[in-house]
Amino acid sequence: MTTRRRARSPRGAGEILAEEIIEAAGELLVEHGDDTGMSIRGVATRVGVTPPSIYLHFADKDALLDAVCARYFERLDDQLASATEGIDDPLERALQLGLAYVRFAVATPVLYRVAFGKPADAAHPSKVDQVLAASAYTRFVDTVTELADEGLFGRDDVNDVVLELWAAAHGIASLMLSKPGLGWGDDFQRAESMLKAVCLGRAVMSAHTDCGDPETARTWLATLRPRQHERQ
Incomplete structure (x- = not known):
């Protein structure tokens, strides 16, 4: 374990120490692969301070984990x-938001798992x-709202569509991390x-409300296939 020798902090350096x-x-x-190997004592040793110095900034390990994960999601927003x-x-843009989310999760698997490991x-x-x-949530909402303004979704559906897109990105990322060989x-x-x-399917369902029924959807899709053959 790396230990940093730390000189006495100057007055007003509390924010620096917290960082x-x-x-x-x-x-x-990241080194241990999960939060079980991270302790207040271990963090204090890494920084070069005593454990009580940690508690001046974070009430307990959970509060510190929360701060670490919050910083992680600030990087996601970037x-x-x-x-x-x-x-x-x-x-x-909606597609690229989802892809960026997946890429970020796959590139930072340990922090991603820890961030979603505790119930909200x-x-x-x-x-x-x-x-x-x-x-991140605001970016998804703003983009889906623009799509609603274009008529792809109803304005009342914005929050539902955001949740569906986020759930899809989260599910893809989680599966890629757990089953990379698929x-x-x-x-x-x-x-x-x-x-x-997900994006286009939701738009179709909004435009053709009857497509929520499998048989109706199958019939409607069958009418499109001859046109596809003609274009080919």
């Missing part, structure tokens, strides 16, 4: 912003929930295909 504690805790999480920069088409408390939102609500294709090809199916 070092969060960084050290994140490093230990990735989402970068992935959608300059994309004016909201449908393409709706009555007392954690720092993680607050960061997601103010960043044949996901180069450059996340399978993930992209699945996210397209």
Whole structure:
């Protein structure tokens, strides 16, 4: 384990120390593969302070984990912003948001698992929930709202569509992490295909409300196949 020798902090350096504690805790999480190997004592040793110094900033291990995961999702928001920069088409933007989410999760498997490993408390939102609500979730809502304005969805369906898109991205990411050998294709090809199916399938269901019935959907799709053959 790496130990940092730390000189006495200057007055007013509490915020700097808190950042070092969060960084050290994140490093230990990645090194151990989960949060069981991360302890307050271990973080204190990594930073070069005593355990009581940690408790001045974080009430307990859970509070520290919450701060680490909140910082993780701040980085996710940066990735989402970068992935959608300059994309004016909201449908393409929705797809790229989902793909960026999946890519980020696959690139940071330990922190991703830890971040979603504890149940949320709706009555007392954690720092993680607050960061997601103010960043990544807002990006999805804004983009899906634009799609609703174009008529792909009803305005009343925005929250439902956001949840479905997020659930799809989360499910894909989780499956890619647990079953990497399933044949996901180069450059996340399978993930992209699945996210397209969610976005476009939801739009079709909104435009053709009867398609919620399997037999009606099958009949409607059959009318499209001759046109596809004609174009080919």
